Amino acid sequence: MQTFDTVEELHEFVELLLHRIDQRYTAGRRAVVELLASSERPLSISDIEARVPEIPRSSAYRHLSDLQRAGVVGRIAASDEFARFEMAEDFLHHHHHLLCSSCGQVIDVTPTRAFERTVARMVDELTAEQGFRATSHALDVIGHCTNCQH
Amino acid sequence: MQTFDTVEELHEFVELLLHRIDQRYTAGRRAVVELLASSERPLSISDIEARVPEIPRSSAYRHLSDLQRAGVVGRIAASDEFARFEMAEDFLHHHHHLLCSSCGQVIDVTPTRAFERTVARMVDELTAEQGFRATSHALDVIGHCTNCQH
DNA sequence: GGTTGTAATGAGACTCATTCTCATTCTATC
């Protein structure tokens, strides 16, 4: 995992990752990265549009998919119909998601070290006999967030 | 979890669940249930269309969503853009998914009892401090299936 | 075994998140 003391260090690393796939780090992409990096939770396209209205929808989608190709951003399928975007795990603590099935909100939760050791062991156990080669895992908890427990 | 000695017992239980939400168990719905119940893995709409071509797309979607409302069928978001459908957990052993990021295939894996006890404990741990009320969880392992490890 | 009210179905139109196109604008490099 990467940690950054300043926003500039973050941008430098993003730029490196983009350069690796022959992409420039332009103002629009910067704006998207800055928004995602400063957000507590994964954002949908309309979240992004609301907070950075000067970026058109089609560009936002393209930026997100370029950043995803570069390994800067990750896309997650929530329980509603909208995709959410967040910084890739290299930029964040490894974490899991709580999906609210009432409002669609996605909440990040960071597991303890011990927790993750257990998950890793369990993933091995699950994949071993299938000859499946795991690259990552996602533990999603579905339920109702505080606001949605009437 | 329910277990069924005969297909008829399965159909009876499905019928009960549909009746609870004032729905009939018609031939089209039966065909969808029979297909899903006999499938090793979650199916996409095009899988379903390929195997039961006499059911039109719009009806298949409606059957699936009615069956989902009744608690007979579950919908899962795979790593590609297509939703997959499988029998709800009441009809299957509780299980998790291996998602192949090359071909999109979804493989079911059944965890051991001990495994699930651990997951349950971990889910509690994750949700406790958020005031989140968990109703279910999904542990997805992303990677490459045997066929896709060039 | 006909009638009648209601639910389910099929065909196709529609929606809307996402992707594509292409003309224009930016940017790196000389």
Added chain:
DNA sequence: GATAGAATGAGAATGAGTCTCATTACAACC
């Protein structure tokens, strides 16, 4: 600052999934 290639914006196109509505099946009653 000229040039070539890359990035962008606006809007068109795509396509999974949903909705509509006319038709068909079904259950309950006579």
